[in-house]
Amino acid sequence: MKIGEVIQGSVKEGLExxxxxxxxxxxxxxxxxxxxxxxxxxxxxxxxxxNQQLDIAERLAGSDFRDTIVPGGGTHEGYGGPIFYSKAVxxxxxxxxxxxxxxxxxxxxxxxxxxxxxxxxxxxxxIYEVTDTSVPLGTIRGIEPFYVHVDFKxxxxxxxxxxxRTGSGKSILNKLVCLSILAKDVGSVLVFDMVGEYGxxxxxxxxxxxxxxxxxxxxxxxxxxxxxxxxxxxxDPREIQPEDLIVALQDLSPGMVDxxxxxxxxxxxxxxxxxxxxxxxxxxxxxxxxxMSLNALKRRLGRITRxxxxxxxxxxxxxxxxxxxxxxxxxxxxxxFGGDTATYLFVANVLAHRLYDQYTEKGEDRxxxxxxxxxxxxxxxxxxxxxxFSQLARETRKFNLxxxxxxxxxxxxDQEVRSQLANRFVLSLxxxxxxxxxxxxxxxxxxxxxxxxxxxxxxxxxxGDAIRVPTVIDIMKYDDENVKExxxxxxxxxxxxxxxxxxxxxxxxxxx
Amino acid sequence: xxxxDELRSELGRMLxxxxxxxxxxxxxxxxxxxxxxxxxxxxxxxxxSFLWNLGSMWLAAVRASxxxxxxxxxxxxxxxxxxxxxxxxxxxxxxxxxxxxxFHQKLFEATRGRNEQQKEMVNExxxxxxxxxxxQIARNHEAVIVAMDGSLAAVxxxxxxxxxxxxxxxxxGNVLVGVSKDSFLHAFGRPLPDEHVLQSVGGMGYVxxxxxxxQRQHGLLYGDVxxxxxxxxxxxxxxxxxxxxxxxxxxxxxxxxxxxxxxxxPGYPYGLIEAHKLAVLIRQFRxxxxxxxxxECARLRMPMGDVVAGLTAIExxxxxxxxxxxxxxxxxxx
Numbered sequence: 001m002k003i004g005e006v007i008q009g010s011v012k013e014g015l016e017x018x019x020x021x022x023x024x025x026x027x028x029x030x031x032x033x034x035x036x037x038x039x040x041x042x043x044x045x046x047x048x049x050x051n052q053q054l055d056i057a058e059r060l061a062g063s064d065f066r067d068t069i070v071p072g073g074g075t076h077e078g079y080g081g082p083i084f085y086s087k088a089v090x091x092x093x094x095x096x097x098x099x100x101x102x103x104x105x106x107x108x109x110x111x112x113x114x115x116x117x118x119x120x121x122x123x124x125x126x127i128y129e130v131t132d133t134s135v136p137l138g139t140i141r142g143i144e145p146f147y148v149h150v151d152f153k154x155x156x157x158x159x160x161x162x163x164x165r166t167g168s169g170k171s172i173l174n175k176l177v178c179l180s181i182l183a184k185d186v187g188s189v190l191v192f193d194m195v196g197e198y199g200x201x202x203x204x205x206x207x208x209x210x211x212x213x214x215x216x217x218x219x220x221x222x223x224x225x226x227x228x229x230x231x232x233x234x235x236d237p238r239e240i241q242p243e244d245l246i247v248a249l250q251d252l253s254p255g256m257v258d259x260x261x262x263x264x265x266x267x268x269x270x271x272x273x274x275x276x277x278x279x280x281x282x283x284x285x286x287x288x289x290x291x292m293s294l295n296a297l298k299r300r301l302g303r304i305t306r307x308x309x310x311x312x313x314x315x316x317x318x319x320x321x322x323x324x325x326x327x328x329x330x331x332x333x334x335x336x337f338g339g340d341t342a343t344y345l346f347v348a349n350v351l352a353h354r355l356y357d358q359y360t361e362k363g364e365d366r367x368x369x370x371x372x373x374x375x376x377x378x379x380x381x382x383x384x385x386x387x388x389f390s391q392l393a394r395e396t397r398k399f400n401l402x403x404x405x406x407x408x409x410x411x412x413x414d415q416e417v418r419s420q421l422a423n424r425f426v427l428s429l430x431x432x433x434x435x436x437x438x439x440x441x442x443x444x445x446x447x448x449x450x451x452x453x454x455x456x457x458x459x460x461x462x463x464g465d466a467i468r469v470p471t472v473i474d475i476m477k478y479d480d481e482n483v484k485e486x487x488x489x490x491x492x493x494x495x496x497x498x499x500x501x502x503x504x505x506x507x508x509x510x511x512x
Numbered sequence: 513x514x515x516x517d518e519l520r521s522e523l524g525r526m527l528x529x530x531x532x533x534x535x536x537x538x539x540x541x542x543x544x545x546x547x548x549x550x551x552x553x554x555x556x557x558x559x560x561s562f563l564w565n566l567g568s569m570w571l572a573a574v575r576a577s578x579x580x581x582x583x584x585x586x587x588x589x590x591x592x593x594x595x596x597x598x599x600x601x602x603x604x605x606x607x608x609x610x611x612x613x614x615f616h617q618k619l620f621e622a623t624r625g626r627n628e629q630q631k632e633m634v635n636e637x638x639x640x641x642x643x644x645x646x647x648q649i650a651r652n653h654e655a656v657i658v659a660m661d662g663s664l665a666a667v668x669x670x671x672x673x674x675x676x677x678x679x680x681x682x683x684x685g686n687v688l689v690g691v692s693k694d695s696f697l698h699a700f701g702r703p704l705p706d707e708h709v710l711q712s713v714g715g716m717g718y719v720x721x722x723x724x725x726x727q728r729q730h731g732l733l734y735g736d737v738x739x740x741x742x743x744x745x746x747x748x749x750x751x752x753x754x755x756x757x758x759x760x761x762x763x764x765x766x767x768x769x770x771x772x773x774x775x776x777x778p779g780y781p782y783g784l785i786e787a788h789k790l791a792v793l794i795r796q797f798r799x800x801x802x803x804x805x806x807x808e809c810a811r812l813r814m815p816m817g818d819v820v821a822g823l824t825a826i827e828x829x830x831x832x833x834x835x836x837x838x839x840x841x842x843x844x845x846x
Contacts, residue, residue, distance in 0.1 A: 060776070063775070067744065067745075067773065068743070068745070068774065068778050069586050069587065069588065069774050071774065071775045071776050074587060075587045075588065076587075076774060076782065077581075077587075077588060077589055078590070078789065079579055079593055079786050079789060079790040083776075083786075
């Protein structure tokens with residue numbers, strides 16, 4: 001459907017279209033629009049919608065005329081369309097050559113009065129490529145249902161991120177991304193499952209988790225000894241490094257940090273935790289540690305030493321790596337420790353250390369994607385030097401170890417780490433600093449900034465090399481039907497599932 | 513007597529004339545009924561733009577525009593537009609006019625002796641073109657309102673199409689009206705113009721001017737002359753000449769009033785606003801048309817300086833004319 005005509009344009013600033021819509025509310029920021037040039041169709045996104053300043057509108061506003069036809073977009077058609085019209089600013093993001101269907105970057109503009117219309121299915125089908133390793137995450141906004149594919153092989157070759165404020169739909173998107181990686185078998189995933197969302201069923205909303213759909217591909221480990229269905233997660237205290245404690249305890253004073261390193265250098269055969277517990281100022285010397293710092297550290301350490309999984313035994317890490325080599329993915333269930341941030345930081349950092357060493361020193365063939373929720377707690381510029389995550393982001397893609405950040409405060413993630421992100425899924429953000437950080441380095445950042453600042457929950461701006469053009473996607477509803485239909489495939493359905501579908505069909509179409 | 517004395521004296525006289533109370537004609541107001549389904553309305557207007565001047569010859573572009581509206585469900589739908597664009601050369605020197613065709617000579621004769629005759633000639637040509645366009649519409653459509661901008665008075669008669677236009681409208685059952693934006697008539701015999709007199713009358717209605725007035729204009733008028741307030745909140749009364757359906761003014765005004773309900777300008781047919789906007793667009797086409805003039809003059813080997821010096825303002829005055837310099841001095845030096 002025609003929505004207007006081009007009245008102004010610039011390669012740099014985009015196109016301005018005089019809208020011929022009765023109501024501008026039918027258009028939204030981020031909607032795809034086609035401008036029909038002579039040689040090319042310009043695939044554009046709506047950057048802004050404007051009601052221009054009009055003297056006549058100012059004069060009429062508030063007037064008390066009765067029994068008149070109130071001037072408006074739909075009531076007064078002039079010789080050139082509605083006399084009160086809105087304008088849309090469009091950003092061309094792809095050119096489609098009319099004859100060949102070939103795609104290219106927008107390096108020109110269409111002539112005056114070129115027609116703008118809503119993008120249709122046939123337009124987007126030319127743009128979005130479906131590959132053997134692509135999976136749809138949802139539909140494009142502002143168009144009849146069209147599932148837009150993201151290539152997961154490309155996505156998992158480099159670090160990527162999911163940014164969004166609380167309640168914006170990060171967890172659902174994260175689940176869809178994990179399932180897609182498993183469905184296309186482009187790598188294994190390691191998920192730190194803080195609230196029991198990724199196992200068989202979500203403890204939060206009872207939806208099905210990764211293990212439900214990929215029972216043969218997902219192994220669960222649990223920090224909680226009471227969980228007997230998962231592999232026990234045991235962490236050998238001898239593996240603990242000073243940085244693990246610094247990150248886990250986060251608010252340590254410089255004196256306490258110095259004390260940890262002093263004890264670590266003099267621990268002998270003991271593990272670091274035991275060494276700290278047994279340390280005295282007399283042993284270490286007053287020049288190195290202060291009594292107050294040491295005592296405070298010991299008190300803080302109580303949070304860690306009480307953890308039941310921190311004991312000598314069969315170390316879970318090697319078991320995990322063995323499973324990864326077999327092509328399996330790992331869900332690390334935090335059980336009753338799910339609400340304890342210090343435990344999460346501690347465990348994640350210890351594993352990051354070991355993964356880093358394993359992949360960089362020994363080498364692994366199987367790609368592993370580590371999903372790091374609350375990423376800013378590891379990658380804050382103040383904390384980042386003590387974690388291996390910033391190194392994971394910067395250095396390990398060539399070693400098959402990929403970091404996926406999930407966070408609501410991108411502004412608190414070290415800029416150098418953000419610059420490594422090849423793909424970003426940006427959900428609704430409200431803080432301008434977060435929006436700026438999430439989109440740093442993105443082309444047409446002003447437009448994307450407006451989009452991200454105004455999109456509702458469950459909508460994501462997907463930007464990066466895993467998708468043909470930056471796209472605003474309505475994330476698909478996370479339910480059994482969608483997951484089976486679009487991600488895991490009907491082939492993975494069980495007899496029980498088939499029976500349920502048959503039952504539903506009978507209800508709709510009758511028993512004949 | 514000083515200037516101040518004279519001002520006081522003349523002001524006093526002006527008020528005296530205003531307040532003079534000759535026996536007025538009675539105002540026979542009629543209400544305007546509401547039509548069930550308003551007829552479509554074709555609004556016709558015109559405009560011109562001078563482009564170039566060479567001695568006593570002027571070149572101008574003239575446009576007549578028409579736009580058709582349907583008024584349904586509280587909306588004004590544009591149905592169609594029609595445009596006639598023409599260029600014309602007029603001269604104010606009789607020797608040149610004598611070499612032109614009969615039509616140009618008629619234009620010259622009809623405007624002879626008027627101030628800035630070139631403007632009057634082009635203006636008459638605009639009316640001629642409007643008549644031509646209206647005639648096409650009247651012949652091609654049935655049961656519509658043909659609303660002309662201005663009165664339906666033939667001055668000069670030999671240049672217009674009014675006679676044919678009325679006949680075509682009658683043949684096709686079209687309502688033909690002329691709506692004047694401003695009128696200085698004194699048809700009701702009051703010291704102030706009729707528009708001013710009627711200003712104090714509220715509501716919605718129409719009134720015909722006294723027959724004596726129409727009789728005085730006999731031979732020039734193609735319609736009955738009314739003043740109408742087409743909306744209860746209209747800002748003013750408009751002169752409306754009605755050339756067909758003369759025996760049923762209720763019918764005419766009810767359908768016309770349906771097209772005068774726009775909140776933009778209650779009481780004035782919305783179609784005429786748009787026809788005017790479409791017509792004056794000719795002025796915005798000056799630049800490309802001037803480009804044509806420059807190219808053609810270059811082809812004719814005319815010195816470019818002379819060509820540029822001949823470019824005019826919209827009203828036909830040379831852009832570099834001396835009076836413009838004086839105007840500028842008057843504006844800038846206070």
